[in-house]
Amino acid sequence: MFFRYCLLLVICALTSFNATANKSTEFQLTPAVCMVQNSDDVCQIEVNFVWQTETTQDVCILRDQTPLKCWQSATNGNFSYKADVQFGTVYSLVNRKSGEQIATAKIKVQSSNTKSQRRRLRTPWSFF
């Protein structure tokens, strides 16, 4: 039974992955959260971007207003780079020709000294 359920779990994840891959516009980055000691510290992390659009476009990923990576006639792409992220850093996916902002995303920078938020020390839904 263990193996059957294990298989089901993996199939569910993969099926859902494929299903969502066919959705319309997406612009996601990971990790979603980065911890720093103090609120003005820079968070040095490897950021992964994944994007897709409904139609073929020339697009760029911008950090604030600075281009990081561009694609020509593409409907999807992914990109990784080592970033120095600070509070308020915004990434955007824009159309190169029209300048239209297709989507934006940002990494939540949390300070362990701010104490407004804490990391959970147990796994969610771990009662059993």
Place this chain on the structure above:
Amino acid sequence: MKHLFCIFILFFCSATSAKQIDEAIEQGELRLGLALGLGTISNPLNEGDNFPLIAIPDIAYYGERFYFDNGQLGLTLVDEKHHVISLISELNPENRFFVTWHPANVFIVRNAYTEPATRDRISISEINRPNWALDGGLNYQYIADSWRFSADVLHDISGVHFGHRVALSFAKGWQFRSGVLSVRLGLDYLSHKLADYYYGIQADDNVGQTFEQDAAVLPHVEVSWQMPINERFGLLAKIKYHNLGSLSDSPLFSSDESVTIFTGVTHVF
């Protein structure tokens, strides 16, 4: 053990690109969630009932130092970027298969079906039921960007079993477009006193034999998949495999493993 090997190979060696998500929580706010669905917890004890699992709560409250998180009470002494040390206390989970009113069983409905006992096995209904035990001790966590190591060292502070236990775990998560896949590998050590209190057969049990349970090491693996639908709703599927190691030598056991499976819809209030 081959199950553990399968899971290890499947998830640790293949997916390498995604990152784990930090679970952040607002200080001073109660997080209350409920997952409703279908599942079961298999009971390895002889004549122990399997537990149909219909709901899983998610209850957490964090103050500046103090916290309560899914049954564990803690006081964080050190909270740095990578290192977290806390004093913790929680009910000893070994009692969960003997009784239905353990906090881990509040949301579980007992199944009336019981399997017949074999001659060389002793039913849990024939022995004295163990008492509740409250364990207290220290938790250390190393939190990296994409994985987390946790170590608990706990001792009985309620004077019930007078034993101690150590729990080690390594967790890693991968974020996909469809959700987050998490894998946790763990190893629990139960001291001789603890293991013997719960799984030994004492003379005052009056079953015609005694059995002294030695210390035991219990490996376990958990795989879970969470897919958010919106801010409040999501999907959850999880499976946990617990190998009972040398504990299954006890006449109280009819199986050497316990499996928890659940699939359902989550809602955060």
